[in-house]
Amino acid sequence: MTTSTEPALRYSRIVRDHIDRGVGVPRELYLSDELYAEELDRIFRRSWLLAGHESQLDRPGRYLTVESGDESVIVARTSAGTLAAFSNVCRHRGARLVDAGCGLARRFVCPYHQWTYRLDGSLQGAPRMPDDFDPAGHPLPTARVEVWNGLVFVNLSDTPVESLAELLGTGADLMRTFDIAGTRIAHTITYEIAANWKIVWENAQECYHCNANHPELLKTFDVGGLNQDTYRETELVASSDRRVQHARFPLRPGALSLTLDGTYASRKPLGDFADGHPPYTAAIHLKPSFALVACPDYAVVLAERPLAIDRTEIRMSWLVRADAEEGTDYDTDTLIKVWNETNLQDWALCERAQLGVRSRTYVPGPLSNDEQSVIDFYRSYATLLEAEDR
Ligand code: FES
Ligand SMILES: [Fe+2]
Numbered sequence: 001m002t003t004s005t006e007p008a009l010r011y012s013r014i015v016r017d018h019i020d021r022g023v024g025v026p027r028e029l030y031l032s033d034e035l036y037a038e039e040l041d042r043i044f045r046r047s048w049l050l051a052g053h054e055s056q057l058d059r060p061g062r063y064l065t066v067e068s069g070d071e072s073v074i075v076a077r078t079s080a081g082t083l084a085a086f087s088n089v090c091r092h093r094g095a096r097l098v099d100a101g102c103g104l105a106r107r108f109v110c111p112y113h114q115w116t117y118r119l120d121g122s123l124q125g126a127p128r129m130p131d132d133f134d135p136a137g138h139p140l141p142t143a144r145v146e147v148w149n150g151l152v153f154v155n156l157s158d159t160p161v162e163s164l165a166e167l168l169g170t171g172a173d174l175m176r177t178f179d180i181a182g183t184r185i186a187h188t189i190t191y192e193i194a195a196n197w198k199i200v201w202e203n204a205q206e207c208y209h210c211n212a213n214h215p216e217l218l219k220t221f222d223v224g225g226l227n228q229d230t231y232r233e234t235e236l237v238a239s240s241d242r243r244v245q246h247a248r249f250p251l252r253p254g255a256l257s258l259t260l261d262g263t264y265a266s267r268k269p270l271g272d273f274a275d276g277h278p279p280y281t282a283a284i285h286l287k288p289s290f291a292l293v294a295c296p297d298y299a300v301v302l303a304e305r306p307l308a309i310d311r312t313e314i315r316m317s318w319l320v321r322a323d324a325e326e327g328t329d330y331d332t333d334t335l336i337k338v339w340n341e342t343n344l345q346d347w348a349l350c351e352r353a354q355l356g357v358r359s360r361t362y363v364p365g366p367l368s369n370d371e372q373s374v375i376d377f378y379r380s381y382a383t384l385l386e387a388e389d390r
Pocket of ligand 2: 203210342
């Protein structure tokens, strides 16, 4: 159900007014339940959401769920070998079919009254129904599913949306070298942050805070290079609505990867780097919920999900080449060290900001030269809020 455009437009006007003046957004943007409902409906329901990596769905019956607001979707590998995405809500009396997570199933049997669905979401049968009941008339509602570089995304919109390939198109060349499709998930951490989801995105957009807060990341990450005025002009590529941004990530001289000592954390380089391609690191964002940072030896993918107006879940997965073996080619603690420490530092900052913006004394201040990406974020956010009802 799409809500009235009125509150969404009111908030987008407030955002544009502040951002055009180069100041942050006012506290109501982080505190309003009315706005939060609009964001779930107008932004997250219409966005491509990261479900996982294709390697998690490598044979018929493997499935995983994607949660967003009140919605839950099952993504499954069907008997025909294709991917299907459909609602995780029984067509009988609405029970959730499977618990959130991943698994292997021959079919999906509702725990309540045992209506049984095939791996493509069609209803196979239902016990003790009247003679004229037609299972074919009760499939689970489908969602769009698309694979980009081995990463599986779903879209819960019930009206047409841009294809993911189109949306991320300009980033394809930059990312091709890493062969993300040829990786697998080595480790996943799900974080819960006591902060509004936009505070978490703002934080991820800027490195104004990096020098003072990220000692591990700064061992290899060249924050000075990121902040040079020319960087945005020469490296950063963005879609016209700023929803997609991608760029090379500047490393300090001599560093090969975002690790504590700058050497590879995995001995099995990704993609073309195994054949001697000169090392580089790169990142791509799809606002509001997905980011990928790729190094020559590993990558991280991040999925953001609002849990409540003041709570956000971030799921980060570390990817290594599919044939890399734990203990031989990489050590998990070393692999995850830099990003896990950086994440924990960031979440503490986000929670601190959330506490602050709750105060009536908070009046947003001017943004620095290093926070242009925060402005980009809010421009794309306002555009999403303003999108026509579809
Ligand atoms: S609610 Fe699923 S079978 Fe009744
Ligand atoms: Fe940070």
